[in-house]
Amino acid sequence: MPVLTRPESMERITTPALAEAFIAEQIADIRAQVGEKKVLLALSGGVDSSVVAALLIKAIGKQLTCVHVNHGLLRKGEPEQVIRVFKDEMDANLIYVDATDRFLDKLAGVSDPETKRKIIGGEFIEVFAEEARKLEGITFLAQGTIWPDILESEHGIKAHHNAGGLPEDLKFELVEPVRILFKDEVRVVGKALGLPDNMVYRQPFPGPGLGVRCLGAITRDRLEAVRESDAILREEFQKAGLAGKVWQYFTIVPDFRSVGIKDGRRVDEWPVILRAVNTRDAMTATVQDVSFELLAKITERITHEVKGVNRVLYDLTPKPTGTIEWE
Ligand code: XMP
Secondary structure, rough: OOOOOOOOOOOOOOEEEHHHHHHHHHHHHHHHOOOOOOOEOOOOOHHHHHHHHHHHHHHHHHHHHEEEEEOOOOOOHHHHHHHHHHHHHOOOEEEEEEEEHHHHHHHOOOOOOOHHHHHHHHHHHHHHHHHHOOOOEEEEEEOOOOHHHHHHHHHHOOOOOOOOOOOOHHHOOOEEOOOOOHHHHHHHHHHOOOHHHHHHHOOOOOOOOHHHHHHOOOOHHHHHHHHHHHHHHHHHHHHHOOOOOOEEEEEEOOOOOEEEEOOEEEEEEEEEEEEEEEOOOOOOOOEEOOOOOHHHHHHHHHHHHHOOEEEEEEEOOOOOOOOOOOO
């Protein structure tokens, strides 16, 4: 059975050897808990669910079914990477659901941020529940709950259950093999399990995904501008050695246009806003000092490579007064 509390004597997992010991222990625990039964996991591709998937694949192989829901609001290359790593390389039972149209149709014309979040969260549960109902004989639901989630939910800060809110007919027993780990420990374990660096050291990414960065009512063309500009920003940060050093960096596309000039012609297009921040706990944040040269290079690329964009701005606002996301 899973340990309910993190023992005070527990050594912080900082080395591959400690990670290997944790993995061996968890594999034994998972096998003891699950036996011959079947487990379901919502695999987002984030660090926590990816590490849980890799652990369960090692422990119980095909008794695990992973469901990866693409809500159409993921970053460029993410669904492809989840399929490559888990299906192709780890030979997992992976169900890939491309629900892009469903989500974007429901979101069409909705501009209120909270309503957008509710639609995305609600639809996610619905799609996941539909897939779960198609499967036979599932007893357990695996979750990437980590120790800070438990602490925060104990203190009433947030409800931690990632796939919480499943309908009554889908009440499974939980398997939470990383629940006593801190985030940095999850990364060490993920590395020891052979997950790729860009998955293990990935920056935080909100559940509603690019939906909170495509301001106002989401349109497919503006969403594409968010996705493509984000990919350019990540590529340039990687080349400049900033990936893994800056806590979070991304782009935002607001729902207004301004006049610009392209190929000698007047164009009405969107601006892209760049945000790059550092923080310890996301409660406050400082702005990354990005060189003017790099900002100019990113601007050049985004304004020339991303359709419908004629300006690039850098957000100089710390938190407070700004939040990290725009919404
Ligand atoms: P804000 O914008 O409130 O964000 O300064 C603080 C941190 O939380 C992330 N964030 C989310 N993470 N689901 C998540 O898992 C969400 O709905 C969500 N909204 C914001 C944000 O990216 C930042 O790291």
